[in-house]
Amino acid sequence: MQVFRQDKKRWREFLIRLSRSAELIAPVKTDLLRFEPITDPEQIYLEKNAYFPLKEWFFRKEEVIFQFTGNKLTVPAFTAPKQRIFFGVRKCDLNAIRHQDMVFINDVGDPYYKAQREHSLLLGYHCNTAPSQYCFCGSMDLVDFFDLMFYDKEDYFLIEVGSDRGEALIAEHHDLFEQHNRLITQDEKHIPGADRLKVKDIAHLYDNPGWKEGVDKCLSCGACTALCPTCYCFEFHDETKLADPQSGERKRFWSSCQLQDFTRVAGDHVFRKEREERFKHRIYHQLDYFREKYGIQMCVGCGRCIEGCPTRIDFVDIINRMERPEKKEA
Amino acid sequence: MAQGFFRRKGKTAEEADAFQRFIDQKLRELSHTPSGKKRKTSSPARAKIKFPAKKSAKGKGRRKRILLSPGKATMAPEKAKKAAAKRITPVAIVPKRPGASENPYLPKPYRVLDYVRESPDTFTIAVDMKTYHDPGQFVQVSLPGFGESPISICSDSREFIRLNIREVGTVTKALAKLKVGDTVLIRGPYGRGYPMQALRGNDLIIIGGGCGVAPLKGIIDYVYNHRAAYKDIYLFLGYRSPDDILFQKELEQWKKDYHVHMTVDENKQQKFCYEATTGFVTDKLKAAPIDNHGKVAFVCGPPIMMKFTTHILKEKGFNDDQIFVSAERLMYCALGVCCHCMIRGKFTCIDGPVFRYDEIGHIKND
Numbered sequence: 001m002q003v004f005r006q007d008k009k010r011w012r013e014f015l016i017r018l019s020r021s022a023e024l025i026a027p028v029k030t031d032l033l034r035f036e037p038i039t040d041p042e043q044i045y046l047e048k049n050a051y052f053p054l055k056e057w058f059f060r061k062e063e064v065i066f067q068f069t070g071n072k073l074t075v076p077a078f079t080a081p082k083q084r085i086f087f088g089v090r091k092c093d094l095n096a097i098r099h100q101d102m103v104f105i106n107d108v109g110d111p112y113y114k115a116q117r118e119h120s121l122l123l124g125y126h127c128n129t130a131p132s133q134y135c136f137c138g139s140m141d142l143v144d145f146f147d148l149m150f151y152d153k154e155d156y157f158l159i160e161v162g163s164d165r166g167e168a169l170i171a172e173h174h175d176l177f178e179q180h181n182r183l184i185t186q187d188e189k190h191i192p193g194a195d196r197l198k199v200k201d202i203a204h205l206y207d208n209p210g211w212k213e214g215v216d217k218c219l220s221c222g223a224c225t226a227l228c229p230t231c232y233c234f235e236f237h238d239e240t241k242l243a244d245p246q247s248g249e250r251k252r253f254w255s256s257c258q259l260q261d262f263t264r265v266a267g268d269h270v271f272r273k274e275r276e277e278r279f280k281h282r283i284y285h286q287l288d289y290f291r292e293k294y295g296i297q298m299c300v301g302c303g304r305c306i307e308g309c310p311t312r313i314d315f316v317d318i319i320n321r322m323e324r325p326e327k328k329e330a
Numbered sequence: 331m332a333q334g335f336f337r338r339k340g341k342t343a344e345e346a347d348a349f350q351r352f353i354d355q356k357l358r359e360l361s362h363t364p365s366g367k368k369r370k371t372s373s374p375a376r377a378k379i380k381f382p383a384k385k386s387a388k389g390k391g392r393r394k395r396i397l398l399s400p401g402k403a404t405m406a407p408e409k410a411k412k413a414a415a416k417r418i419t420p421v422a423i424v425p426k427r428p429g430a431s432e433n434p435y436l437p438k439p440y441r442v443l444d445y446v447r448e449s450p451d452t453f454t455i456a457v458d459m460k461t462y463h464d465p466g467q468f469v470q471v472s473l474p475g476f477g478e479s480p481i482s483i484c485s486d487s488r489e490f491i492r493l494n495i496r497e498v499g500t501v502t503k504a505l506a507k508l509k510v511g512d513t514v515l516i517r518g519p520y521g522r523g524y525p526m527q528a529l530r531g532n533d534l535i536i537i538g539g540g541c542g543v544a545p546l547k548g549i550i551d552y553v554y555n556h557r558a559a560y561k562d563i564y565l566f567l568g569y570r571s572p573d574d575i576l577f578q579k580e581l582e583q584w585k586k587d588y589h590v591h592m593t594v595d596e597n598k599q600q601k602f603c604y605e606a607t608t609g610f611v612t613d614k615l616k617a618a619p620i621d622n623h624g625k626v627a628f629v630c631g632p633p634i635m636m637k638f639t640t641h642i643l644k645e646k647g648f649n650d651d652q653i654f655v656s657a658e659r660l661m662y663c664a665l666g667v668c669c670h671c672m673i674r675g676k677f678t679c680i681d682g683p684v685f686r687y688d689e690i691g692h693i694k695n696d
C-alpha cells in the first residue's frame with residue numbers, strides 16, 4: 001500500500017484540521033487512559049495503550065433497542081453522527097473492531113452497531129515496542145485493518161494507507177503529506193516483546209488440571225470482559241416509566257460470561273456454576289470457539305483482561321504452564 | 331384403513347405446502363424485480379396510452395392475478411405498491427439472514443386466537459403467526475415492560491402456532507394473563523428443529539418429561555400431517571402428578587393412533603390420570619421391549635431426566651446418532667450473538683435447540 005511521510009509539526013496541524021471538520025477521538029489521560037473527543041492535539045497521550053478499549057464507541061454499553069407504548073414499538077432514529085475520526089488506535093484494537101464487525105455487521109446485520117460504525121475513520125498508531133508487560137499480540141494472527149496507520153519515527157511519521165477512505169483523507173489534506181518511496185517492511189510491522197502466548201491451539205488442554213491453579217483467585221467481577229476489546233455478549237432489559245408503566249424502553253446492555261447469572265434459566269438452574277468453569281469458558285470462546293465459527297481467534301492479545309484483573313490472573317501464564325512439560329522435551 | 335386416510339391427508343398437506351411455497355416465491359420475485367423490467371413485459375401497445383403511471387399499476391395487478399390464487403388477488407396490488415415505494419427509497423440495511431427482518435431484534439404483533447389452561451401452572455396459546463417452521467424450533471415472545479422469552483412451537487400448521495408455556499419467570503407469568511384477542515409480540519421462528527425429512531421411514535420414540543413434552547408435541551402434530559412417512563410411534567410421557575398432564579384434549583386421539591405410555595411421579599389422591607402408572611418415565615422406558623432397529627428417539631425434559639433417558643437408550647443399543655435431545659438455555663438475541671446460550675462453542679439458538687446426541691453427548695457440565 002501507498003506510504004506517506006509527515007513531520008510532527010504538520011501532524012499537529014493535520015489533527016487540528018480534522019477536529020474542525022469532524023469529531024476527533026483519541027486516547028486522553030484523565031483518571032485512566034481512555035478514548036475521548038478532543039479539540040487540541042496536545043491532549044493526546046500516546047505513550048501507553050488506552051486502559052479502556054475502543055469498542056464502547058461502536059458497541060455501546062447501553063443502547064435503546066426500541067421504545068414502546070403498550071404494544072406499539074418505535075425504533076429510535078439512527079442519528080447519523082457527523083464523521084468521527086479515531087486517532088491513536090493500536091493494532092490490537094483495530095483488529096478487535098474487525099472481529100466485532102464480523103459478528104455485528106456480517107453475521108446479523110445489527111443496525112445499531114452499523115449506525116455507529118458507518119461514519120468512522122480509523123487512524124492507527126503503531127506500537128514500536130510492546131506498551132505493556134501483559135501484551136501478547138505477537139502470538140495472535142493480527143492483520144492490517146485500518147484506514148491510515150501512523151508509524152512513529154521520532155521526529156516524523158510514516159503513514160501507510162489501508163483503505164480508499166484513508167487515501168481520500170490524505171488527498172483532501174495533500175499539502176501536509178509528502179510521498180514516500182519506500183514501503184513499510186514486515187520488520188517495522190513487528191512489535192517486539194509481544195509473543196508471550198506460546199500455545200496456538202488449546203483444544204487439547206480442556207481437561208487439563210492446570211485450569212484450576214490460579215483461577216481460584218477469581219472474584220467473578222467481570223472486569224476482564226468489560227475491558228476486553230472483542231467481548232460482545234449482551235442482554236436485553238425492559239425499563240418502564242414510573243409515571244406510565246405502559247410505556248418504556250427495551251435496552252441492550254453489556255453482559256459478562258464471568259457472572260453467575262449469565263446462564264441462569266427460569267427455575268434457578270445455573271449451567272456454569274463454578275468460577276473456573278466460567279473462566280475457562282471465556283478463554284475457550286476467545287481462542288477456540290470463535291475460530292470454529294468465524295475462522296480466526298477472537299482474542300487480539302492486548303492484555304487488558306490481565307492488567308485490569310484485580311487479582312492479576314494471567315491466563316497466558318496459565319496456558320503456558322500447562323504446556324511446560326512438553327516444552328522441556330522440545 | 332386409517333393408514334390410507336392418513337396417507338392421503340399427508341400427501342395433500344405436502345402438496346398444499348409446496349403450492350404455498352411456490353406462491354410465496356413468486357410473490358417475492360415479483361416484489362423484487364425492478365419496475366423497469368415489469369413495464370417492458372406488459373404489452374407495448376399499452377405503454378403508448380396517455381397515463382403511463384396509472385397504466386403500469388394496472389399492468390402489475392394483472393400480471394399478479396395470473397399467478398395468484400383467486401383469494402389473494404385483492405392483496406396483490408397493495409403489495410406491489412409497497413414494493414414500488416421501497417424501490418424508490420434505498421433500503422439502508424439489508425438483512426443478512428433469510429427470514430431476518432430489517433432490524434433483527436424487533437418483534438412483530440400477532441393476535442391471540444385461543445387460550446387453553448392445561449394444568450395449574452401451564453397454559454397453551456394459539457397465535458395467528460403464519461410461518462414455515464420445523465418441529466422443535468422456537469420463537470421469542472415479548473411483552474413490553476416484562477421482557478422476552480424463548481418458547482418452543484408445539485404445533486404444525488402454516489396458519490397459526492401454538493405455544494405451551496409454563497409460568498416460571500416474569501415474562502411467562504405475565505403471558506398467563508393474556509386473553510383471546512390480545513396482542514402479543516413475537517419474532518422468529520429461530521433455531522434448528524428436528525430433521526423430520528431425513529428421518530422418514532423410521533419408528534419414532536418420543537420421550538418427554540413435564541413441560542418438555544411441549545416441543546415434542548410439534549413432532550406429534552407433524553407426524554399426524556405426514557403419517558405415511560413414519561412407521562410406529564411410541565410416546566413415553568412423564569408428569570409430576572395427574573394435574574400436570576398436558577394436552578389432555580389431544581391425548582384421546584394419540585391413544586388411538588400411537589403406543590402411549592404415561593407415568594406420573596405420584597398420585598396420592600388417586601385422581602383420574604388417563605391410565606398413567608405411578609413411577610418414573612425412565613422406568614417405563616427401561617421395561618419396554620424396544621431395540622434400536624429402524625428407530626429414532628427424541629428426548630426432552632429436565633436435565634436429570636434427559637441424562638437417565640439417554641443412558642437407558644444407550645443400554646438398549648441406540649447409537650448416539652439415533653438420539654435427539656433438546657437443550658434449554660438462557661437466551662436474549664436468538665441470533666447467535668449474545669452468547670448466553672453457548673454450549674462449548676455451539677449456540678443453542680442457531681445450532682440447536684435440537685442436537686443429535688453425538689454433537690453434545692460428551693459435554694458434562696456446560
